[in-house]
Amino acid sequence: DELLTGNSIFALRNTSVSLKFVGKDLEKTREAGNGFTILTALRNDAADVALKDSVTFNWDQKSYTYEFKAGTKSHKIDAMFSNAYLVNVDVTGGTAQFPEGTIRNENSVIALHGSTLKVSFKPDDSIGAQPIIKATLNEKEIALDKEYAYQITGIEETQALKVTFSKHSVVKTIIMGVTAHTITFTGEANETYQVAETDGKTIEV
Numbered sequence: 618d619e620l621l622t623g624n625s626i627f628a629l630r631n632t633s634v635s636l637k638f639v640g641k642d643l644e645k646t647r648e649a650g651n652g653f654t655i656l657t658a659l660r661n662d663a664a665d666v667a668l669k670d671s672v673t674f675n676w677d678q679k680s681y682t683y684e685f686k687a688g689t690k691s692h693k694i695d696a697m698f699s700n701a702y703l704v705n706v707d708v709t710g711g712t713a714q715f716p717e718g719t720i721r722n723e724n725s726v727i728a729l730h731g732s733t734l735k736v737s738f739k740p741d742d743s744i745g746a747q748p749i750i751k752a753t754l755n756e757k758e759i760a761l762d763k764e765y766a767y768q769i770t771g772i773e774e775t776q777a778l779k780v781t782f783s784k785h786s787v788v789k790t791i792i793m794g795v796t797a798h799t800i801t802f803t804g805e806a807n808e809t810y811q812v813a814e815t816d817g818k819t820i821e822v
Contacts, residue, residue: 710782
């Protein structure tokens with residue numbers, strides 16, 4: 618029922634027309650297949666089309682499908698594409714929370730070129746209070762804020778954000794002749810320890 622000629626489609630009046638908008642991979646990125654273009658604005662006869670409500674998004678293809686009914690006159694469809702990248706979030710011992718309205722699939726988010734993304738994290742209840750936190754962005758160590766959130770700014774390539782929550786390990790050590798002391802391990806790779814006291818003397822443990 619549709620005839621495509623160049624960038625034009627001929628359709629019978631009062632029939633449904635389906636258009637798919639697919640972006641392309643970016644070439645100048647950190648690694649092959651790192652970035653892509655994605656539809657960010659669509660107009661039908663100068664009227665803005667709400668991408669969230671009026672089109673269907675396909676995550677695997679990063680494409681949008683727009684359906685409308687052909688009228689008694691021609692339609693002019695304008696589409697705008699923007700550069701975008703994936704922000705892949707890997708969290709262990711907790712969950713990740715993303716801003717409302719973000720396009721995501723599980724823990725991967727699409728971020729436009731130059732945009733800012735704030736990801737909030739919540740440790741599992743089993744971890745307990747004051748968890749040990751290990752966080753990296755693109756394999757570089759970072760620090761979450763007091764509310765367990767991190768903001769990535771000026772996104773211009775694919776991002777890999779990894780966060781691990783773990784609980785403190787508490788070990789009771791008994792030293793002969795003195796009272797048992799509790800030693801709290803506060804780190805993983807580079808542990809720091811409390812010290813035990815005996816007869817007023819400090820012993821490194």
